[in-house]
Every structure is written in C-alpha cells, then in structure tokens.
C-alpha cells in the first residue's frame with residue numbers, strides 16, 4: 001500500500017519537461033516568487049492579492065497559462081489563482097506575463113501582477129485551505145484523461161472533489177469543465193449531474209458542443225487530440 005501522501009501525489013503526470021534555459025529559467029527565480037501563492041489555512045483568498053479584487057477565480061491545471069492570462073487581462077476586477085505542477089507550463093505563463101508587463105499599463109501591466117497568484121503544485125493544496133464559499137468561479141479545462149481503467153482514480157473530477165469544490169464555491173459560482181476525451185466526459189457528467197450542489201446550465205443540446213465566447217481557447221484544446229471538445233458550465237446551487 002503506497003504511503004497516503006505518495007498516493008495523493010500520484011494524481012498528476014510529469015512535473016518537469018526539457019531543462020529550462022535563458023529568460024524562462026530566470027523568471028522562475030525572479031517573477032515566480034513575486035506571484036507565488038503562500039497558502040494559509042482559511043485565509044480569505046481576496047487577501048492573497050496586492051490589488052483589491054471583488055472576487056476570486058481558480059484555474060486547476062492551467063498548462064501553459066494562455067487561458068488564465070487572457071482572463072486576467074479581460075477581468076481587471078478579478079483575482080486569479082492558478083495551480084499547475086508542470087514547471088515548464090508555469091515558466092511559459094511567466095513569460096507571457098513578463099512580455100505583457102513591459103508596457104506597465106494600469107489595465108494590463110502592473111495591475112496584472114497584483115491580480116495573479118500561482119501555485120506550482122497540486123490544486124488540492126489550495127482547495128483544502130480555502131474557507132467556505134470563497135470562490136466565484138472554478139475552471140478545470142482539459143484535465144489529464146487517465147484513460148486506463150486502473151488510472152481512473154487519478155482523474156481530478158471525483159465525487160469527493162466535487163464535495164470539496166461545492167464547499168469552497170459561493171452559491172451561484174460557476175464550475176467550468178472541458179474535455180476532448182469521451183470516457184472522461186461520461187465520467188465527469190455522471191458525477192456532476194448526480195451532485196446535489198451543482199446544476200448544469202445547458203439550455204439546449206448543442207450548448208456543450210460550442211465554446212462560450214468568453215472562454216479563451218487553451219493550448220491543449222487547439223490540438224484536441226482525443227476527439228471533439230465539450231464544454232460544461234455548472235452552477236453551485
């Protein structure tokens with residue numbers, strides 16, 4: 001039986017890709033410490049930001065961060081927390097933030113540094129520490145599909161995880177989920193529909209076939225290697 005902590009860590013895949021060099025390596029040493037989320041139990045997440053924010057959104061597994069960055073640019077009133085254990089992805093997001101902060105405009109420059117906090121690790125560390133009803137939106141976009149039956153316990157969406165998310169989300173908060181994996185689609189929908197605290201917002205059949213206009217495309221989605229992407233929006237009731 002693996003040690004419980006080790007078992008917990010098994011959820012995600014690799015943490016490191018090719019060795020980082022140059023500017024990206026530098027940003028891990030210089031910019032990441034400025035944006036790193038210092039997780040504190042029961043801290044109101046609005047207090048993690050140096051710029052005042054009216055609500056806080058969480059992106060689980062932001063990959064290369066293009067979605068998180070686009071949201072931060074589009075919503076100056078929101079604080080964004082991103083979790084991603086794959087350090088090369090974190091470095092890509094830092095690069096993106098860095099290239100946009102050189103202009104230091106109040107909307108997209110300095111302001112963005114005060115409104116993004118990153119955890120180069122497991123999103124569950126953040127969720128476990130958050131107080132009840134403290135998030136306005138949670139996004140889980142193209143989570144690792146873990147298609148083999150014996151690996152399904154590694155999928156991020158589990159009934160227990162939905163309980164944890166329901167706890168930390170405000171009533172009316174949105175849970176966004178996308179996948180291009182038909183097996184994960186069925187798995188996640190079964191659990192989300194069965195959950196008493198989440199309600200699917202789809203009005204017609206085609207709703208989940210099209211990415212909503214305010215939902216920036218992610219890098220993984222652009223490749224959509226497993227099949228047609230599906231998009232789900234649930235509300236915490």
Ligand SMILES: C[S@@+](CC[C@H](N)C(=O)[O-])C[C@H]1O[C@@H](n2cnc3c(N)ncnc32)[C@H](O)[C@@H]1O
Pocket residue numbers: 011012013014060061062063064083084085086089121122123124140141142143144145156218219220221
């Ligand atoms: C298939 S990729 C998709 C990345 C991105 N959302 C996109 O659409 O381009 C899934 C990502 O989830 C991350 N991930 C897996 N488990 C995680 C966890 N427990 N907490 C945070 N991120 C996780 C992986 O490292 C990986 O980068």
